[in-house]
Amino acid sequence: xxxxxxxxxxxxxxxxxxxxxxxxxxxxxxxxxxxxxxxxxxxxxxxxxxxxxxxxxxxxxxxxxxxxxxxxxxxxxxxxxxxxxxxxxxxxxxxxxxxxxxxxxxxxxxxxxxxxxxxxxxxxxxxxxxxxxxxxxxxxxxxxxxxxxxxxxxxxxxxxxxxxxxxxxxxxxxxxxxxxxxxxxxxxxxxxxxxxxxxxxxxxxxxxxxxxxxxxxxxxxxxxxxxxxxxxxxxxxxxxxxxxxxxxxxxxxxxxxxxxxxxxxxxxxxxxxxxxxxxxxxxxxxxxxxxxxxxxxxxxxxxxxxxxxxxxxxxxxxxxxxxxxxxxxxxxxxxxxxxxxxxxxxxxxxxxxxxxxxxxxxxxxxxxxxxxxxxxxxxxxxxxxxxxxxxxxxxxxxx
Amino acid sequence: xxxxxxxxxxxxxxxxxxxxxxxxxxxxxxxxxxxxxxxxxxxxxxxxxxxxxxxxxxxxxxxxxxxxxxxxxxxxxxxxxxxxxxxxxxxxxxxxxxxxxxxxxxxxxxxxxxxxxxxxxxxxxxxxxxxxxxxxxxxxxxxxxxxxxxxxxxxxxxxxxxxxxxxxxxxxxxxxxxxxxxxxxxxxxxxxxxxxxxxxxxxxxxxxxxxxxxxxxxxxxxxxxxxxxxxxxxxxxxxxxxxxxxxxxxxxxxxxxxxxxxxxxxxxxxxxxxxxxxxxxxxxxxxxxxxxxxxxxxxxxxxxxxxxxxxxxxxxxxxxxxxxxxxxxxxxxxxxxxxxxxxxxxxxxxxxxxxxxxxxxxxxxxxxxxxxxxxxxxxxxxxxxxxxxxxxxxxxxxx
Numbered sequence: 001x002x003x004x005x006x007x008x009x010x011x012x013x014x015x016x017x018x019x020x021x022x023x024x025x026x027x028x029x030x031x032x033x034x035x036x037x038x039x040x041x042x043x044x045x046x047x048x049x050x051x052x053x054x055x056x057x058x059x060x061x062x063x064x065x066x067x068x069x070x071x072x073x074x075x076x077x078x079x080x081x082x083x084x085x086x087x088x089x090x091x092x093x094x095x096x097x098x099x100x101x102x103x104x105x106x107x108x109x110x111x112x113x114x115x116x117x118x119x120x121x122x123x124x125x126x127x128x129x130x131x132x133x134x135x136x137x138x139x140x141x142x143x144x145x146x147x148x149x150x151x152x153x154x155x156x157x158x159x160x161x162x163x164x165x166x167x168x169x170x171x172x173x174x175x176x177x178x179x180x181x182x183x184x185x186x187x188x189x190x191x192x193x194x195x196x197x198x199x200x201x202x203x204x205x206x207x208x209x210x211x212x213x214x215x216x217x218x219x220x221x222x223x224x225x226x227x228x229x230x231x232x233x234x235x236x237x238x239x240x241x242x243x244x245x246x247x248x249x250x251x252x253x254x255x256x257x258x259x260x261x262x263x264x265x266x267x268x269x270x271x272x273x274x275x276x277x278x279x280x281x282x283x284x285x286x287x288x289x290x291x292x293x294x295x296x297x298x299x300x301x302x303x304x305x306x307x308x309x310x311x312x313x314x315x316x317x318x319x320x321x322x323x324x325x326x327x328x329x330x331x332x333x334x335x336x337x338x339x340x341x342x343x344x345x346x347x348x349x350x351x352x353x354x355x356x357x358x359x360x361x362x363x364x365x366x367x368x369x370x371x372x373x374x375x376x377x378x379x380x381x382x383x384x385x386x387x388x389x390x391x392x393x394x395x396x397x398x399x
Numbered sequence: 400x401x402x403x404x405x406x407x408x409x410x411x412x413x414x415x416x417x418x419x420x421x422x423x424x425x426x427x428x429x430x431x432x433x434x435x436x437x438x439x440x441x442x443x444x445x446x447x448x449x450x451x452x453x454x455x456x457x458x459x460x461x462x463x464x465x466x467x468x469x470x471x472x473x474x475x476x477x478x479x480x481x482x483x484x485x486x487x488x489x490x491x492x493x494x495x496x497x498x499x500x501x502x503x504x505x506x507x508x509x510x511x512x513x514x515x516x517x518x519x520x521x522x523x524x525x526x527x528x529x530x531x532x533x534x535x536x537x538x539x540x541x542x543x544x545x546x547x548x549x550x551x552x553x554x555x556x557x558x559x560x561x562x563x564x565x566x567x568x569x570x571x572x573x574x575x576x577x578x579x580x581x582x583x584x585x586x587x588x589x590x591x592x593x594x595x596x597x598x599x600x601x602x603x604x605x606x607x608x609x610x611x612x613x614x615x616x617x618x619x620x621x622x623x624x625x626x627x628x629x630x631x632x633x634x635x636x637x638x639x640x641x642x643x644x645x646x647x648x649x650x651x652x653x654x655x656x657x658x659x660x661x662x663x664x665x666x667x668x669x670x671x672x673x674x675x676x677x678x679x680x681x682x683x684x685x686x687x688x689x690x691x692x693x694x695x696x697x698x699x700x701x702x703x704x705x706x707x708x709x710x711x712x713x714x715x716x717x718x719x720x721x722x723x724x725x726x727x728x729x730x731x732x733x734x735x736x737x738x739x740x741x742x743x744x745x746x747x748x749x750x751x752x753x754x755x756x757x758x759x760x761x762x763x764x765x766x767x768x769x770x771x772x773x774x775x776x777x778x779x780x781x782x783x784x785x786x787x788x789x790x791x792x793x794x795x796x797x798x
Contacts, residue, residue, distance in 0.1 A: 001460070004459075004460065004463070004480060005462075005463075008463070051432075355429075355738075356426055356736065356738065356739060356743065356745075358426055358427075358745045358766060359425075359426065359427050359433070359434040359437065359765065359766040359767040360766075360767060360770065361767045361768070361770055361771065372770060372771050373770060374455065374745075374746060374766065374767070374770040374776070375461070375776075376455075376746075376770075376775060376776035378461060382460065382461035382462065383461075384462075385460065385461055385462030385463060385744075386461050386462035386744075387462075388462060389462040389463070389464065389744040390462075394462065394463065394464065394744070395464075396463075396464035396465065396466050396741075396742050397459050397463045397464060397465055397466060397469055397479075398459075398465060398466035398467075398468040398469040398470075398479065398483060398484065398489075399466045399467065399468055399484070399485070399486040399489040399490075399624070
């Protein structure tokens with residue numbers, strides 16, 4: 001797909017804004033038969049939908065629930081099955097760790113083992129984050145031959161391990177047996193070229209065991225999700241867009257950085273994000289703006305909070321319109337239905353507003369209404385070409 | 400896709416008519432919010448839509464604007480990304496030049512260069528076509544070792560160059576630097592096997608420079624879009640259809656011929672085309688009939704003229720129905736919205752009328768209405784199997 005698009009891309013002075021409501025899609029509350037979007041009062045979104053091309057996005061494949069990585073890569077125009085981001089890399093992106101090409105990242109847990117070395121708590125009683133910070137500092141004393149060892153705290157019992165050096169491989173098995181009563185597993189190379197990396201990681205684990213031995217709870221580590229940075233075509237080059245990401249949460253900043261967008265400094269609220277959008281309006285062609293509240297409410301299973309988050313978002317829509325984007329797209333990275341209290345596989349409403357968006361019958365921004373739109377049910381990675389086309393940034397294909 | 404279909408095809412005595420309105424799809428006029436199709440009075444098309452299966456066609460991919468080549472190949476059942484037709488080949492088809500397999504075709508421009516050989520006008524002041532004819536005649540004196548040199552005038556400053564011989568390659572760079580003030584570029588082979596062809600083309604260009612030196616305006620040539628005929632599976636064999644094309648414009652006759660359809664001699668109007676259809680009704684199973692006026696009005700940005708072209712087309716629909724086709728399909732090769740005054744990426748309405756077309760909710764032939772049809776939003780190359788199925792010309796797949 002990128003091979004098809006890239007040669008057609010041209011540049012002009014148009015502006016594209018992609019507003020992504022995290023976990024946008026929902027499900028009807030059984031008592032009313034109406035989803036969060038159908039329950040919320042959304043005058044501005046409904047008005048936009050009336051003039052926009054509408055549809056539903058599928059980020060990975062029918063029935064597949066996207067994680068945050070694939071959900072965003074799809075929105076950014078990448079096939080999320082081809083370009084996979086490992087859990088270790090995602091954890092590192094989530095704390096904005098400056099990963100470099102060739103780095104191997106793993107997700108770490110502090111855990112508790114008994115005297116025989118068998119796991120009794122995979123999360124070390126969810127130690128406080130400040131304890132995690134101290135223990136990570138202790139692990140930083142570990143030296144391994146020929147590689148740099150980088151350890152960073154995340155939250156509670158979680159940390160990130162990064163090995164930096166040449167010739168490393170992320171094709172490693174995990175140390176977490178996922179059950180209690182067994183000792184952590186030794187890391188095995190999944191392919192022969194990973195043998196040296198496996199040896200280094202096993203050495204790290206043994207050093208960690210020694211350094212943590214006197215700890216009451218967090219006396220051992222578990223490592224999983226070994227991976228290296230995927231080699232992604234760079235978004236600004238493929239799409240010839242000066243691209244900026246505005247997101248209050250580090251994970252989404254990390255994902256945008258991964259594809260080469262500029263990540264703008266912003267505050268903690270959506271109003272802050274929109275202020276940042278206005279300040280940088282002239283300097284960029286494409287803005288990815290992330291809204292987190294919808295996902296948070298959905299994950300909490302709080303239907304009313306998600307409705308409120310949607311209504312709050314709706315009040316901000318005119319602020320974005322006032323900037324005069326040529327193409328304004330509103331969608332999400334995946335569904336987080338409140339009745340699931342988790343990410344869902346359901347397709348996610350999308351609207352593409354712009355002068356050439358087309359004659360479209362949809363008059364309401366909801367899952368049910370968007371199913372009848374002219375965008376159809378669309379693999380998410382096709383959204384970028386549609387945005388570019390609406391911005392008149394794509395030449396025609398073939399003579 | 401063709402590999403899946405071909406073994407399932409059977410023959411019978413049914414007749415299929417594919418009416419293609421060039422540039423059919425449109426966009427709402429901002430003043431009314433209604434597209435050309437929604438503005439036009441189309442009683443016959445709306446009546447057909449009411450009983451037909453309806454949907455929207457995408458010819459290449461979401462957001463991609465199809466050229467005439469990919470637009471038609473999609474309608475004819477070919478994946479237009481897999482089977483690409485170069486600009487030189489299309490230019491040759493546009494004048495119905497009898498290209499042979501192995502021929503290399505290029506699009507030529509007469510241009511003006513100054514004494515230092517730098518381009519001052521890429522189109523030589525758009526010389527009159529009769530001047531072009533004379534200059535092309537002069538270029539026909541050029542002889543190259545081991546190949547036949549064929550030059551044909553097109554229109555104004557445009558001509559076609561064809562090299563015929565064995566072992567030629569179209570993998571060549573272009574001579575047009577696309578800017579003024581620079582000399583034409585030498586042709587370079589894009590792959591090593593094209594080295595000899597590059598040398599021949601460069602020799603042609605130098606001979607042309609010599610032969611045109613005394614011309615006031617058209618004293619040099621530019622060549623681009625080198626390509627050879629794609630090797631396309633033949634339509635009549637793959638689909639087991641005696642297939643005829645009826646088109647007043649040479650480009651569309653050329654495209655139909657490219658896939659192996661018989662091209663019927665016809666007059667310059669749509670009424671002439673329909674007369675031709677009636678005359679050959681018994682001799683063929685499948686008719687591709689091309690209607691040009693919709694595209695012309697759209698390209699001119701003339702909304703009212705496109706509405707009028709649609710209404711004129713509508714009056715002819717009963718003439719086609721009177722012949723009693725088993726399957727009647729009405730669609731287009733791409734959108735040409737008047738508000739864009741160019742080809743567009745928007746999906747194009749399609750209706751498939753026939754005894755087995757199905758229960759379908761659409762009651763109006765328009766972009767908006769067809770979005771809700773049972774064909775959904777369909778890659779154009781899937782239309783051929785749907786036509787065959789409706790003509791009961793496809794066996795079931797699997798036991």
